[in-house]
Amino acid sequence: MSSADAPSPSASTPDAVLDAILKKTRDKAWLSFAPDELSTLLSAFSPALPVTTHTKGYLVLSAFCQRRRTELPKDDEAIPAICRAVEMPVVAAIADTDESEVLKGLTFLCALFDVDHPSATSIVLRDGFTEVIVDAFDFFPKSRRIHLAIAHLLGRAAGHKTSRALVSTDHKAWLENKSRQTQDAGLRAAAAVAMVKLARGASADAVEAGAAADPPAMEDAELARMMKSLVLDSAESSSVADAVEALAFMSSTPSVKDMLSKDSAFLSRLFSLIPRRKGAAIESLGDATSSPLYGTVIIISNISVYRPRLSAEEAQMAKLKRMAKAAKTSSESSTQPDDDPLDDDEHVKTRGERLVKGGVMEALTSAVRVSDSRAVHMLVGKAILSLVEDKSNRGKILQAGGAKALQTIIQEIVPAAKASDAGKTPQIDKEDFEPIQALAKLSITAAPVQVFGPNQGAIHDIIRPFSLMVIHPNSTLLQRFEAMMALTNLSSQSPEVADRIARADGLTNKVELLMLEDHALVRRAATELVCNLVAGSEEVFNKWGGEKNSSSKSKLQVLVALCDIDDTPTRLAASGALASLTASPDACASLAELQRERHRILPILGQLIDPSVVARPEADEGVDDDDTEELQTDPGLVHRGVVCVRNFFVGIQNKALQMEVASDANHAGLAHALVAVVKSCAQDTSSPLLRPAAETLKWLLEHGVELTV
Template structure:
């Protein structure tokens, strides 16, 4: 009957009567699981057919329709004297909160429901009714509108139930409700008086101790509640430290999840719910504070000042951030949870619990754990890269028939960025395996993160770093990267970025693409695009070969060394030198930035430029650029170069390179060849035999 009802848009009376009884604790787990699916499908169907609310703040038609459907059944059950009827009403409303909290909230706020809850307490509920009531109050306590109407008698009863020690299941369920109420009431209004820190800390210590004890005892009736309670409590930094320092407890907590190597079938609903709670605890322990931009930091400062109000002692800087949540403490906690087996829990979750919420949480955990480079190898060993690849394939970043780039969600970006961190510090084969197809498939998500308007500058930077590593794997990989939609244009734009690290990453990626992709090589030589466009691109690379950041200069001059193999590039550089008188100067500075006459002439433009010494990598790239440049010019252009004053400084630099690299053939050969070309073109070097 359940399977049949799922296909209909509305329930028949007998179907609905059967459904509401499917959530009682005496039902089989498989029956409750199917009932959740049916209820969820029905609620979604009603909402899809309903129009949105006409005015802001107005209850939407879907919620009204659902509440009108279920309220006439829930209300009478809760008003009954028979225990079984009460259990049916409590368990069904709790389930509705989990499936469609808006409709459940409307029903819960009805005055008749509140009266029924007080009547249940007055009649002295049995153990089963008490647990179901605590579960319902726990669900309601998670929503502001419901918290406001929970009868004071129920709140007092929850505290009393939490204090008793006879019934562990009731104690655990009541404890969660107490946690949600205390945390929720503080968040509801800034006017709510907060408890002194020492009082709140003692209460939290007691709750944490209770929850940990229930987990260690492995009480089947309360372990899921205990994990949920710890998920709420572990938001507090003091609780985070206490849990992270208890390695025996963490090991026990992680052991309640079936080990991935021994698990052959999908996890049961109980295990899936439990697993999600464990993941939230892991995330709370290892999550880093958001890194705010300068603008966001100022906004946050103003927000703290406004919250302080007039006459507040809050300084202009606002209260200091919690020291226990700084990067050092988070890193230590992350290493502890990894050591206790958290990564196995994460990979198990992704493999056997097919839930969007679990995938999103797992992505965020792996991203935060991967912040620490020491953890990245362990992530690979635990199958973390495979888990991330699976998550990405299930997301909007997966390949599709549409050519249009999808908008990436925060969850998508978390998974891609976590995988990028692994691909930055390890070889493509270590991350993606020996199958080249898997390496090629990774190009799409990384290129999407690079070009998406949803990504931030750090994510784009890490995407370029990962793509640089991939493009160095093979020419085919470089070709795949270069052909990604919008990628090359984005990289060229970021080559002009003010941020040094971003500009460096963009230049390094372009250097790899030029060396491995024929399409990009032609784009810069003028054979694949107009000569004017290619010339402007060469001008940018030339300028980047002269910036202060040495890694950027290495990448840009390396790209120039590749490009100068083309005669079209040599001619374009010759024209640029005639127009701006910069090519020979920059090439000379690659060999020796201290030669008199080159640096001195540029002191007015950059008086504070520090004294530099020749970098071996720049010297090698410089002599290759010069040799290729001179070798690909025609005789007339070479003779014209001989007449330029800058050529004297270039020759001096070449002579010095030859003298200091007599045993280095890779540098000596192109340097000597360059001097030979200049001498044959009529250049005379004083004291040099011709």
């Protein structure tokens, strides 16, 4: 055989075998492993092998489990099929007396828990498996590698309700002993992670069953301090990873998150665990949810998160649930985390300030760059949403690239629309709106160029996500409000942007409905968006009355009605839209028809100018003026009112209708109000009010109205 035909030295290495299996997974008919392939896969997670081999092992194992679950969608079929392929060699390896074989079985089972925990649970709950683990304690009393693998396996099992039964009293005693020893920091951390998961799981199980949970072996504060010291002092990466994982579980407790946030040295060390460039660290598929990066982002998110904003109905339901739990359990076990004063808004705000000061944004933006994990990205979005709640943080978040990181996350959630997507509402979960909401908050309080940079394409790309947050049934009323505010800010950027917003599927129809919303802030935001779109988009201008159409009259009536509510910002927006629309003769004709039908248009427009002078229609029906609530006014309303009235009068083409409107205006007291406006401009001849007010008075004079100076 020639040297060219000889196999390469690396042909039988674990990496080469795993690469060959990965190629096979592309074949739709692939369903099983050859004996040598299975042997290599079982060994792939050994701590002696490099991380690259672990990664390939996770990919192969995940592909196999996914293939089986695709072929057999039901658990009672898929789980046995997966177990049949691996159970016998795994159990045999763990029951062996050779250390390397036992280690192979334990580490593979840990990996299976990461990839498909129901199948791993099925294996560990088989008769006699608990005793096999106890035997391993006895056979290898001084093997650090075996003890570490057992601690990791017990930790994986403790994380799931169905497999917690594996962890016996003997196991718990062993874990507590290993968590208190100080000779081996890595084993200490792994044992502590398992204890934390057991304690959290047992507490959740007890609440679900309506029983009191057993007291934990170690207090949260003691465990947290132990894990914090490991993060600060341990030089072993696996120990740090385990400590971070434990803190990721524990940092949902208010006292722990407050303690962690106060330690600037710990925060600095924690943030440094996130690589600053892609390729600096390799995350395997299975390790994505237990790596230091993932755990670090969980801790950040937990420290910064606010209590959920509940509606009145949701708050009442939560209260009823607490009362029901209190009736079943003792007062100690029924205490709710939501009641902890350390989790009130002021404490959360302070913790967020500490995080931002400590450099959290550099860590979060790096996490988005270096990780492709959706779970990581969604947690980053959640954390930034909490941090931007405090307006004083927003400038620092923008400076650190927070907006760019959010845009990257949002592109994964809401990919670019295709022509075939027109009219379809994509499936978006409630949690998916958190990064969109965070970017909306930034877009409300900063200029578009500060948020999106000089690239106009970035602004165009964000219109669809913001629009979806307005129209999607899974978004909250607060999210719709903030999305409309953000779109209002963007719409002032250019007519092109306003046109793109106007053309967003379903947006303008939804905004029209929200203009009638009972909530004053939501109604205001919708009206302000319409005002900007009327001014910036010809399409919206024509739809709202710029051209005569079947719905323009009713839309104008809505705007006039919104000029008459007790909310100055909404009145400013509605009257601003009318000021633009009355430049069209068609809009003026529709308003004239409404005035003839309801006699409300001129009184309402007049009240924008001077509510104390213009009579309201109710006074004509015998209602005492002293009993009517007088609307407030301001210079912006006066200016808009004068422009609206001037445009309205000039825009009426029919002579007979002109005389009728002039008479109505005189009856409503408009002439007196306009004279007062002109007098107020005597000391300021450059006032923008002077010319339209004078032109309006001239029109009234020409149509038979006598002025009283």
